[in-house]
Amino acid sequence: AQSVTQLGSHVSVSEGALVLLRCNYSSSVPPYLFWYVQYPNQGLQLLLKYTSAATLVKGINGFEAEFKKSETSFHLTKPSAHMSDAAEYFCAVAYSSASKIIFGSGTRLSIRP
Amino acid sequence: GAVVSQHPSWVICKSGTSVKIECRSLDFQATTMFWYRQFPKQSLMLMATSNEGSKATYEQGVEKDKFLINHASLTLSTLTVTSAHPEDSSFYICSARGGGDNEQFFGPGTRLTVL
Numbered sequence: 353a354q355s356v357t358q359l360g361s362h363v364s365v366s367e368g369a370l371v372l373l374r375c376n377y378s379s380s381v382p383p384y385l386f387w388y389v390q391y392p393n394q395g396l397q398l399l400l401k402y403t404s405a406a407t408l409v410k411g412i413n414g415f416e417a418e419f420k421k422s423e424t425s426f427h428l429t430k431p432s433a434h435m436s437d438a439a440e441y442f443c444a445v446a447y448s449s450a451s452k453i454i455f456g457s458g459t460r461l462s463i464r465p
Numbered sequence: 466g467a468v469v470s471q472h473p474s475w476v477i478c479k480s481g482t483s484v485k486i487e488c489r490s491l492d493f494q495a496t497t498m499f500w501y502r503q504f505p506k507q508s509l510m511l512m513a514t515s516n517e518g519s520k521a522t523y524e525q526g527v528e529k530d531k532f533l534i535n536h537a538s539l540t541l542s543t544l545t546v547t548s549a550h551p552e553d554s555s556f557y558i559c560s561a562r563g564g565g566d567n568e569q570f571f572g573p574g575t576r577l578t579v580l
Binding site: 396401452 | 507512556558576
């Protein structure tokens with residue numbers, strides 16, 4: 353069965369610092385992987401997705417993630433945090449292009465001034 | 466990007482009543498729509514998947530008679546919470562997929578509070 357594990361329910365960084373949100377997946381076949389962001393009381397917005405093309409995926413708002421098969425990881429990074437990045441971030445996995453998406457437990461990102 | 470709307474954005478109802486939530490894809494035809502439930506500070510839990518014109522597929526543990534899903538057109542799906550109880554209070558989010566790759570577009574969510 354597919355699943356994703358997000359390490360750290362809450363991450364706090366200073367403005368301008370590196371953001372690193374961790375995600376490990378479990379899948380018996382090459383998965384589709386996603387990162388979504390959710391602002392309070394809103395739906396989800398897709399940040400980026402991996403679909404077996406380039407292992408380094410660039411997304412919106414300066415975020416990127418690297419697919420590492422040997423580590424079964426898909427960590428999300430941003431070189432310099434901005435106050436507007438404060439939100440909940442979800443890693444997600446799908447079995448195929450047509451299957452349902454399974455979400456991780458989420459990581460709340462806080463930005464310190 | 467594609468836009469998905471939900472109506473209402475929030476609703477308060479009395480215990481025992483039924484509540485209908487609408488999910489619309491505004492600028493594309495959604496062959497598949499998904500309904501999720503999200504408790505405070507928790508992740509999204511998939512409740513059901515609906516394909517236009519066919520019965521919804523419910524996830525294990527979700528009561529199909531309590532959470533009625535209808536996907537009558539390519540732009541509209543509805544979730545009806547029947548005989549709502551306080552434990553049904555939650556944030557309900559829909560998403561829509563137009564076919565092709567697996568990008569789902571999410572609605573803004575509906576906050577349901579059952580008194």
